[in-house]
Amino acid sequence: xxxxxxxxxxxxxxxxxxxxxxxxxxxxxxxxxxxxxxxxxxxxxxxxxxxxxxxxxxxxxxxxxxxxxxxxxxxxxxxxxxxxxxxxxxxxxxxxxxxxxxxxxxxxxxxxxxxxxxxxxxxxxxxxxxxxxxxxxxxxxxxxxxxxxxxxxxxxxxxxxxxxxxxxxxxxxxxxxxxxxxxxxxxxxxxxxxxxxxxxxxxxxxxxxxxxxxxxxxxxxxxxxxxxxxxxxxxxxxxxxxxxxxxxxxxxxxxxxxxxxxxxxxxxxxxxxxxxxxxxxxxxxxxxxxxxxxxxxxxxxxxxxxxxxxxxxxxxxxxxxxxxxxxxxxxxxxxxxxxxxxxxxxxxxxxxxxxxxxxxxxxxxxxxxxxxxxxxxxxxxxxxxxxxxxxxxxxxxxxxxxxxxxxxxxxxxxxxxxxxxxxxxxxxxxxxxxxxxxxxxxxxxxxxxxxxxxxxxxxxxxxxxxxxxxxxxxxxxxxxxxxxxxxxxxxxxxxxxxxxxxxxxxxxxxxxxxxxxxxxxxxxxxxxxxxxxxxxxxxxxxxxxxxxxxxxxxxxxxxxxxxxxxxxxxxxxxxxxxxxxxxxxxxxxxxxxxxxxxxxxxxxxxxxxxxxxxxxxxxxxxxxxxxxxxxxxxxxxxxxxxxxxxxxxxxxxxxxxxxxxxxxxxxxxxxxxxxxxxxxxxxxxxxxxxxxxxxxxxxxxxxxxxxxxxxxxxxxxxxxxxxxxxxxxxxxxxxxxxxxxxxxxxxxxxxxxxxxxxxxxxxxxxxxxxxxxxxxxxxxxxxxxxxxxxxxxxxxxxxxxxxxxxxxxxxxxxxxxxxxxxxxxxxxxxxxxxxxxxxxxxxxxxxxxxxxx
RNA sequence: GGGCGCAUAGCUCAGCGGAAGAGCACUCGGUUUACACCCGAGCGGUCGCAGGUUCGAACCCUGCUGCGCCCACCA
Numbered sequence: 001x002x003x004x005x006x007x008x009x010x011x012x013x014x015x016x017x018x019x020x021x022x023x024x025x026x027x028x029x030x031x032x033x034x035x036x037x038x039x040x041x042x043x044x045x046x047x048x049x050x051x052x053x054x055x056x057x058x059x060x061x062x063x064x065x066x067x068x069x070x071x072x073x074x075x076x077x078x079x080x081x082x083x084x085x086x087x088x089x090x091x092x093x094x095x096x097x098x099x100x101x102x103x104x105x106x107x108x109x110x111x112x113x114x115x116x117x118x119x120x121x122x123x124x125x126x127x128x129x130x131x132x133x134x135x136x137x138x139x140x141x142x143x144x145x146x147x148x149x150x151x152x153x154x155x156x157x158x159x160x161x162x163x164x165x166x167x168x169x170x171x172x173x174x175x176x177x178x179x180x181x182x183x184x185x186x187x188x189x190x191x192x193x194x195x196x197x198x199x200x201x202x203x204x205x206x207x208x209x210x211x212x213x214x215x216x217x218x219x220x221x222x223x224x225x226x227x228x229x230x231x232x233x234x235x236x237x238x239x240x241x242x243x244x245x246x247x248x249x250x251x252x253x254x255x256x257x258x259x260x261x262x263x264x265x266x267x268x269x270x271x272x273x274x275x276x277x278x279x280x281x282x283x284x285x286x287x288x289x290x291x292x293x294x295x296x297x298x299x300x301x302x303x304x305x306x307x308x309x310x311x312x313x314x315x316x317x318x319x320x321x322x323x324x325x326x327x328x329x330x331x332x333x334x335x336x337x338x339x340x341x342x343x344x345x346x347x348x349x350x351x352x353x354x355x356x357x358x359x360x361x362x363x364x365x366x367x368x369x370x371x372x373x374x375x376x377x378x379x380x381x382x383x384x385x386x387x388x389x390x391x392x393x394x395x396x397x398x399x400x401x402x403x404x405x406x407x408x409x410x411x412x413x414x415x416x417x418x419x420x421x422x423x424x425x426x427x428x429x430x431x432x433x434x435x436x437x438x439x440x441x442x443x444x445x446x447x448x449x450x451x452x453x454x455x456x457x458x459x460x461x462x463x464x465x466x467x468x469x470x471x472x473x474x475x476x477x478x479x480x481x482x483x484x485x486x487x488x489x490x491x492x493x494x495x496x497x498x499x500x501x502x503x504x505x506x507x508x509x510x511x512x513x514x515x516x517x518x519x520x521x522x523x524x525x526x527x528x529x530x531x532x533x534x535x536x537x538x539x540x541x542x543x544x545x546x547x548x549x550x551x552x553x554x555x556x557x558x559x560x561x562x563x564x565x566x567x568x569x570x571x572x573x574x575x576x577x578x579x580x581x582x583x584x585x586x587x588x589x590x591x592x593x594x595x596x597x598x599x600x601x602x603x604x605x606x607x608x609x610x611x612x613x614x615x616x617x618x619x620x621x622x623x624x625x626x627x628x629x630x631x632x633x634x635x636x637x638x639x640x641x642x643x644x645x646x647x648x649x650x651x652x653x654x655x656x657x658x659x660x661x662x663x664x665x666x667x668x669x670x671x672x673x674x675x676x677x678x679x680x681x682x683x684x685x686x687x688x689x690x691x692x693x694x695x696x697x698x699x700x701x702x703x704x705x706x707x708x709x710x711x712x713x714x715x716x717x718x719x720x721x722x723x724x725x726x727x728x729x730x731x732x733x734x735x736x737x738x739x740x741x742x743x744x745x746x747x748x749x750x751x752x753x754x755x756x757x758x759x760x761x762x763x764x765x766x767x768x769x770x771x772x773x774x775x776x777x778x779x780x781x782x783x784x785x786x787x788x789x790x791x792x793x794x795x796x797x798x799x800x801x802x803x804x805x806x807x808x809x810x811x812x813x814x815x816x817x818x819x820x821x822x823x824x825x826x827x828x829x830x831x832x833x834x835x836x837x838x839x840x841x842x843x844x845x846x847x848x849x850x851x852x853x
Numbered sequence: 854g855g856g857c858g859c860a861u862a863g864c865u866c867a868g869c870g871g872a873a874g875a876g877c878a879c880u881c882g883g884u885u886u887a888c889a890c891c892c893g894a895g896c897g898g899u900c901g902c903a904g905g906u907u908c909g910a911a912c913c914c915u916g917c918u919g920c921g922c923c924c925a926c927c928a
Contacts (some may be wrong), residue, residue, distance in 0.1 A: 026907085119927085144884095197928080199928055201928080210927095244927085244928095245927090246928085249927060250928065254927090254928050256928095261926075261928080263926045263927075263928075264925095264926090264928085266926085278861085322927085322928085323854095332898040368857090369857095372858095375924080376923090379924085464923080469914090493887095495922085503921090503922095533865080533866080535867080538859090538866085539921085539922090543865075545878080548877090548890075549890090552888095552891090555888070556890080558887090558888085559887045560887065562887055562888085563887030563888080567887090609867080609868080613875075613876085616875095617876095624888085625892090628887075632886095715893095715894065715895090718893070723882075723883065724894090725885050728864090750885095752885070808872090814909090815908085816907095816909090818908080820878090820909090821871075821908060824871095825871055829871090829872085
C-alpha cells in the first residue's frame with residue numbers, strides 16, 4: 001500500500017502548484033542511526049500534520065534526509081577498520097573518506113526503510129544528505145559570508161578535547177557526571193614563603209605558571225606579588241590575586257595552569273601569565289623529565305608520589321566528588337586543551353534568533369518553553385566549529401607561505417602554488433544541519449522550492465534538542481535569509497520513557513523498539529499509541545498495554561466498518577435532509593459535526609493527544625456503543641425509506657471518521673475507506689467539514705434521555721441479578737417516557753424488554769428522572785425481586801442526593817456567596833438543589849413501598 | 854552550584870477559579886446475529902505537605918518535601 005502511494009506521487013511536492021504551501025523538513029537522523037521510539041513519535045506527528053494539510057488542499061512538502069554525523073560515523077568506520085587491524089592513518093585521508101562513503105552506501109540509512117514501515121509520507125524525490133554537493137556548497141557559502149562579515153574567527157582558547165577521538169568537542173558534546181576524585185594538598189615554596197594549594201589534578205602542576213588567592217584574603221595578602229618555587233621543576237612562579245578564587249574552598253589558594261584548565265586560562269589572561277603546554281593531544285606528559293611520556297592518569301599518582309617523597313604533601317588525599325566532563329561519543333574523560341580553533345561569534349546571531357521568537361515570527365509550542373529558548377539564546381558562548389576529523393565538510397580556508405589566510409568561496413579557486421595548504425579540519429556537524437531548512441531546498445541558489453516552501457511551516461522535534469539544533473537553524477536562517485525565520489512554528493514534543501517513567505536507554509535495557517511494536521501490534525496501532533500520549537512538551541511513559549489498547553481500537557474500527565458495510569452503508573447517495581432522519585440520525589450527525597470542529601481546533605493547537613482522544617471517544621463510545629445499536633433497530637425493523645436513510649447516515653459518518661483518523665492510522669483507514677467509497681485513495685481525499693444543518697438540540701436531549709434510561713434499566717437489571725440476555729416483560733410509562741416514546745423499540749432492544757402482555761403483572765418498578773420528566777419502568781420479574789439489592793441501591797442513591805442537597809443549601813445559605821457569586825452560578829446551584837430535593841422525595845417513597853425482606 | 858518543570862484513582866495522564874475525569878488495571882455478570890483485541894454493570898481520589906488570598910481553590914500566592922530535565926569552570 002505504501003509503495004502504491006509513493007508510486008502514485010502523492011507525496012511528491014510540486015513547487016509550481018497554486019495551492020498554499022505546507023512544508024516540514026525532517027530532522028535528519030544520523031546516517032548511523034536506526035529508528036527509536038522518539039523518532040517514531042516525531043515522525044507520527046509530522047506525518048499526521050502533513051497528511052491532514054494535504055487533505056485540506058495544501059501543497060505539502062515533507063522533506064526527508066540524513067545527517068553525516070561527523071564523529072559518530074567516523075567512529076563506526078574506524079571501529080570497522082580496527083577489526084581489520086587498521087587505523088585511519090594506515091589508509092590516509094582520501095582513502096578513509098572513500099571508505100566512509102562505501103560504508104554509507106552499504107549500511108547507512110537503515111532508518112529510511114524503517115520510515116516506510118511507519119508510513120511516513122515523505123517526498124522521496126527530494127531526499128537529502130548533509131554531505132550532498134549542494135548542501136556542501138551551502139556550508140561553504142555560509143562560512144565565506146560569515147568569514148567576510150567577521151562572524152567567524154580563529155583563536156587560541158581552552159577547548160574540550162577528547163584524547164581518544166583526537167578532536168575538539170563543543171560544549172554540547174560533553175556530558176558532565178559527578179565522579180569520585182581525590183583532593184590533595186601540596187605545599188609550594190619554603191618557610192615563610194610557603195603556600196599550600198589543593199587540587200584534584202596534581203599532574204597538571206608541571207604546567208603551573210602561578211598560584212592565585214583571593215584579593216581580600218588576609219591570610220595570603222603578604223604573599224601576593226612574591227614568587228614561590230614550583231616543586232619538581234625548580235621554576236619560580238608568582239603569587240597573584242584574582243577574584244575568581246573562592247577563599248572558602250580548600251586552602252583558599254589555587255594552582256594556576258593556564259594551558260590546561262579553562263578557569264586558569266582566564267586567570268592567566270588577566271595576569272598575563274605564560275601558557276605552558278605540558279600534554280600532547282593524546283593527553284601524555286610532554287614536559288621534559290621523569291614523567292615525560294606518561295599518560296595523564298599514570299602521571300597523577302607518579303607525581304603525587306614524587307611530591308610525597310619531598311614532603312610536599314601536607315594533607316592526605318581526601319575523597320572528593322566533582323563534576324567531570326566526558327566525551328558524549330566515547331565517554332573518555334575530556335581534557336581541557338589549549339588549541340587553535342575556528343569559532344563563530346554568536347552574540348549578534350543569537351540576539352537575532354531570539355528576536356524572531358520575541359516578535360512572534362516563530363511561535364514555540366508549548367509557549368512555556370519559550371523561556372528556555374530565551375535562556376539559552378541570551379547566554380550563548382561562542383561556538384567552536386572546527387573538528388579534528390576527516391569525515392565532514394572541510395574548512396574552506398587556505399594558509400599561504402607568508403602567514404596568509406584565505407577563505408575560499410564555493411565558486412572560487414583555491415590559491416595555488418608553493419606553500420599553500422588547506423586547513424586540515426572539518427566543521428562541526430551542527431554547522432551543516434543548522435542550514436537544513438535552507439540547504440535542502442537548494443539554497444544558496446534561488447530555487448522554486450525555496451520560493452514556494454521557505455520558511456517552513458512547522459519544525460517538530462523533542463524539547464531536548466531545542467537548544468543546539470533549533471537555535472542554530474534560527475541563527476543561520478535569520479542571518480542568511482534576510483531576517484526570514486526558518487519556520488513559523490516550532491512544536492516540541494516530550495521525551496519517551498519506560499513504564500516506570502525512566503528515560504529509555506540501551507544501558508538500562510528498558511528500550512522499547514518501535515519495530516517490535518509494529519510487528520506485534522501493527523504500524524497503525526503504534527502510531528495511534530504515540531499520538532494518544534503526545535501532550536505538548538510533556539514526557540510520556542510507554543508500556544505494552546497502551547499499544548494493545550490502540551490495537552484493540554484499530555480492530556474495533558475494522559469490525560464496525562465491516563458491520564456497517566455488510567448492512568449497506570454507503571456514500572453513493574447524498575445525505576437525506578434532516579427532516580427525513582430520525583433523532584438518532586440527527587444526534588450522531590450533530591455530534592460528528594462537533595467532532596470535526598473540535599479536531600480541527602486541536603490540530604491547529606498541536607494538541608495531538610487530545611485529537612486522538614476525541615476520535616477514540618467518538619468512535620468507540622458514541623458511534624459503536626450507541627449509534628450502531630440504535631441503527632440496528634432502524635435497519636432491521638424500519639421500512640425501506642428508513643433503511644435507505646440509515647445506510648446513508650452510517651456511510652457518511654463512517655466516511656468522515658475514516659478521513660479524520662487517517663492522519664494517525666493511515667493504513668487501515670485507507671483500506672476501509674476505499675472499500676466503502678470506491679475512491680482512489682484517502683491520502684488525496686478531502687478533509688471533512690462539519691455536515692451543516694443537522695445539529696439539533698432537541699434530538700441531542702432526547703438521545704441523552706434514551707441513554708440515561710437505558711443505563712438505569714441496565715443497572716437495575718444487573719443489581720437484580722438478571723442475565724444480560726434474559727428477556728423481561730415490561731411496561732414503560734410516565735411523562736419522561738412519553739417524551740422519548742418514539743424510541744420505544746430501540747430502548748426495549750437495548751435492554752431486552754418485551755412488551756407487556758394483557759396478563760402483565762409488575763413485580764418491580766423503577767423511576768428514572770429524565771430531562772422530560774420521570775419515566776416509570778414496570779417489570780415482570782415473575783414475582784421474584786431482590787429486595788435487599790434494590791434497597792441497597794436506593795439507599796446509595798439517597799445518600800448521594802442528600803449530600804447534594806446539604807451542599808447546595810449550605811452554599812445558598814451563605815450570604816457572602818449570594819452577594820458576590822455570578823448570577824448563573826447561583827441559578828445552577830438552585831437547580832441542583834431542586835433536583836436533589838425531588839430525587840430524595842422520590843427515592844424515599846420508593847423505599848417505603850418496598851416490601852420487608 | 855544556577856535555571857526550568859512535575860507531584861490528581863493501583864498505573865499512564867487530562868482538567869488549571871465555580872458539582873473530582875478518561876484509558877488501562879481490578880471486581881461481578883454475559884453463547885445480545887460487527888467485534889471476547891468484545892458487551893454490560895461496578896469498585897476506586899481529604900487532587901504531595903503546611904500556610905495564605907477568595908463568597909468559593911486540584912486550579913492563584915508563599916514555604917516545605919520528593920522526583921525529573923537542562924545549564925554549569927568552584928581547583
